Amino acid sequence: MAVTHVYTRGVGAGYVFGQLREMLDHRDLLLLLTQKELKVKYKGTALGFFWSLLNPLLMMVVYTAVFTVIARFPVERYPVFLLAALLPWTAFSASVMSATNSIVLNHNLVRRVRFPVEFIPLSIVLAYVVNLVPSIGILFLFALGFQQPLGWPLLALLLLVPLQAMFTIGIALIASSLTVYLRDVEHLVTLGMTVWFFATPVLYPLSIFRGKTLGTLLQLNPMTWLMDSYQRVWHENAWPQPLFVAGYALVAIVVLVAGQLLFTRLSRRFAEEV
Amino acid sequence: MSESAIRLDHVSKRYRLYRRRHQSLKEVLVRRSFGEWRDLWALDDVTIDIPQGQIVGIIGENGSGKSTTLKVLSGIVFPDRGVARVRGRVTSLLELGAGFQPEYSGRENIHLYGALLGLRRAEIDAGIDAIIEFSELGSRIEDPVKNYSSGMYMRLGFSIAVHLHPDVLLIDEVLAVGDAAFQRKCYARLAELHDGGCTILLVSHDLESVERFCQRGIWLHRGRVAADGPVAETIERYLDISSRPLSERELGLPGVDRSVPSGDVHVVSARILNAHGAEARHLTSGEAATLEVRYLADAEVSGAAFSFTVNRNDGLRCVETPSETGGTYTLPRGEGVARLHLPRLGLHGGLYNGSIAIYEPASGRLHDHQDRMLPFSVVDPREGTAVAWLDYEWELEPALASKRARPEANRPAV
Numbered sequence: 001m002a003v004t005h006v007y008t009r010g011v012g013a014g015y016v017f018g019q020l021r022e023m024l025d026h027r028d029l030l031l032l033l034t035q036k037e038l039k040v041k042y043k044g045t046a047l048g049f050f051w052s053l054l055n056p057l058l059m060m061v062v063y064t065a066v067f068t069v070i071a072r073f074p075v076e077r078y079p080v081f082l083l084a085a086l087l088p089w090t091a092f093s094a095s096v097m098s099a100t101n102s103i104v105l106n107h108n109l110v111r112r113v114r115f116p117v118e119f120i121p122l123s124i125v126l127a128y129v130v131n132l133v134p135s136i137g138i139l140f141l142f143a144l145g146f147q148q149p150l151g152w153p154l155l156a157l158l159l160l161v162p163l164q165a166m167f168t169i170g171i172a173l174i175a176s177s178l179t180v181y182l183r184d185v186e187h188l189v190t191l192g193m194t195v196w197f198f199a200t201p202v203l204y205p206l207s208i209f210r211g212k213t214l215g216t217l218l219q220l221n222p223m224t225w226l227m228d229s230y231q232r233v234w235h236e237n238a239w240p241q242p243l244f245v246a247g248y249a250l251v252a253i254v255v256l257v258a259g260q261l262l263f264t265r266l267s268r269r270f271a272e273e274v
Numbered sequence: 275m276s277e278s279a280i281r282l283d284h285v286s287k288r289y290r291l292y293r294r295r296h297q298s299l300k301e302v303l304v305r306r307s308f309g310e311w312r313d314l315w316a317l318d319d320v321t322i323d324i325p326q327g328q329i330v331g332i333i334g335e336n337g338s339g340k341s342t343t344l345k346v347l348s349g350i351v352f353p354d355r356g357v358a359r360v361r362g363r364v365t366s367l368l369e370l371g372a373g374f375q376p377e378y379s380g381r382e383n384i385h386l387y388g389a390l391l392g393l394r395r396a397e398i399d400a401g402i403d404a405i406i407e408f409s410e411l412g413s414r415i416e417d418p419v420k421n422y423s424s425g426m427y428m429r430l431g432f433s434i435a436v437h438l439h440p441d442v443l444l445i446d447e448v449l450a451v452g453d454a455a456f457q458r459k460c461y462a463r464l465a466e467l468h469d470g471g472c473t474i475l476l477v478s479h480d481l482e483s484v485e486r487f488c489q490r491g492i493w494l495h496r497g498r499v500a501a502d503g504p505v506a507e508t509i510e511r512y513l514d515i516s517s518r519p520l521s522e523r524e525l526g527l528p529g530v531d532r533s534v535p536s537g538d539v540h541v542v543s544a545r546i547l548n549a550h551g552a553e554a555r556h557l558t559s560g561e562a563a564t565l566e567v568r569y570l571a572d573a574e575v576s577g578a579a580f581s582f583t584v585n586r587n588d589g590l591r592c593v594e595t596p597s598e599t600g601g602t603y604t605l606p607r608g609e610g611v612a613r614l615h616l617p618r619l620g621l622h623g624g625l626y627n628g629s630i631a632i633y634e635p636a637s638g639r640l641h642d643h644q645d646r647m648l649p650f651s652v653v654d655p656r657e658g659t660a661v662a663w664l665d666y667e668w669e670l671e672p673a674l675a676s677k678r679a680r681p682e683a684n685r686p687a688v
Contacts, residue, residue: 007358029389112372184298
């Protein structure tokens with residue numbers, strides 16, 4: 001009948017399994033925390049979730065001005081091309097940056113109550129993923145306005161968005177648990193995200209570096225595989241490259257599992273270190 | 275073994291006390307360490323086995339490992355050695371308002387706290403009315419908890435914890451906050467849970483409540499189990515030993531040598547009575563107390579005086595009450611009783627020990643001296659780290675405060 005909780009020094013397979021079961025038992029907590037994240041995000045703002053679109057839209061206007069007037073990429077309907085990758089990228093980087101600090105910020109909870117602590121970063125990422133849904137709707141209308149042909153390849157989003165969520169959760173678990181021990185991980189993440197952004201074809205198409213060393217290097221970046229897939233779906237009305245999707249799926253799974261294992265390991269001293 | 279609800283098997287827990295802490299990557303890389311620290315063994319080879327359905331009180335001084343024990347059993351910190359096992363759903367009330375979100379209303383916090391403990395939404399919905407009713411918060415339940423008083427925090431936290439059908443309930447000191455009526459209600463509710471088979475572990479400085487409520491007492495001293503047994507015995511040992519100065523305990527003296535040069539009068543027995551005239555070892559600051567000494571005079575003694583001296587457990591001599599200020603007495607041969615009335619006990623919370631002396635001030639002759647024969651504890655409903663508390667009243671000129679405090683304001687809340 002009753003479960004026996006066993007606490008020892010070691011982290012065995014039994015402990016990891018117990019953690020997963022505990023998460024399952026606490027599933028309503030994850031729901032509640034995610035709702036809380038969404039509520040906090042839009043609390044007191046009359047325009048609600050449109051605020052979250054404002055930033056990418058503003059960036060789009062600026063980047064469109066810069067890259068169609070000044071730099072001139074050989075891209076038609078550049079705003080559609082840009083938003084197709086910029087919206088998911090923003091969700092990725094914003095949720096990782098906001099999750100990085102989340103455990104330290106919630107030290108009151110972590111030190112006094114036992115619960116699956118991973119739900120704190122997890123709920124932040126999920127809130128951004130939920131937020132991505134209306135953004136995709138807006139992008140759809142936007143694309144129609146630019147007479148962008150759209151079709152069946154849009155179904156690929158049903159795979160791409162969950163894969164992105166898995167990858168993001170993995171990164172968020174790693175960054176947030178390391179921050180408890182090393183407070184400057186936060187700065188590294190901010191810096192890293194900026195570098196990563198420019199090293200990923202969001203503003204520019206991968207094709208402009210075709211045949212160059214830089215292009216080959218860019219292709220080693222898993223986020224390139226994801227962003228290229230989004231761009232193909234939205235801008236080319238074509239299915240993503242299978243190799244890119246498969247590669248990204250593999251990386252997402254590895255990062256998620258590694259992130260969870262690291263988190264389980266590091267979380268055992270959170271109450272003392274946070 | 276399967277009957278144990280809680281089992282600690284040679285559990286040790288080490289904390290790092292940082293002198294200097296390196297929390298940045300640069301420092302860690304440059305200095306190749308996470309800082310300088312010294313190890314503190316908060317729990318040192320603790321073995322405790324608690325069968326299902328027992329109510330156990332853990333007592334001990336600050337830093338003796340009481341809270342760490344509860345944290346290990348809650349799964350918040352993990353043992354460095356040994357194994358801790360807890361069976362069933364564990365609910366812990368470790369700190370006042372732990373897990374509350376200040377911006378949330380009381381009602382929202384009930385949902386959040388329930389979810390933190392792993393309850394499904396439907397379970398919380400089913401119990402929420404009972405929780406609100408028990409908390410006596412009424413319409414304040416819709417207010418953000420940041421506007422709550424500490425008593426309200428406690429009421430809400432406790433109400434949630436006891437309504438979530440725990441198999442094991444861990445409570446750390448929080449009951450001290452509520453008012454007396456609510457405390458009684460809490461203990462009644464705990465008794466109900468106990469009847470339902472719930473195992474309860476209570477950490478408290480309030481020895482009286484522990485003695486009244488628990489079946490078994492565990493005394494932790496510096497991370498080790500110093501005594502474990504029926505609650506009255508454990509408390510007796512704790513009081514007897516802890517109310518002596520540290521230096522004496524360190525030397526491992528077997529107790530005080532009470533064989534005093536035999537005078538003509540000696541103390542037969544002594545006891546302390548509380549405000550209600552009942553014999554007590556646990557007193558409340560600000561309330562009346564009476565010391566009653568039975569003595570036997572082998573011959574008639576004139577010019578005799580009594581004194582009751584109180585020492586705190588750190589050795590500090592707090593109070594002296596020589597009777598010769600009011601005159602000396604002639605004691606007829608035979609038995610007699612001397613009573614010292616303390617209309618308002620002015621000691622702050624802590625552990626104390628009383629000594630009794632019978633002597634002749636004029637000649638300096640000591641008839642009997644029972645050194646530290648009466649250990650007792652004092653609970654103080656107010657905060658206070660000083661030794662004693664006096665009758666006092668402040669007066670300011672010019673008085674700019676809009677409200678004039680009632681004359682009772684500096685008196686204890688009871």
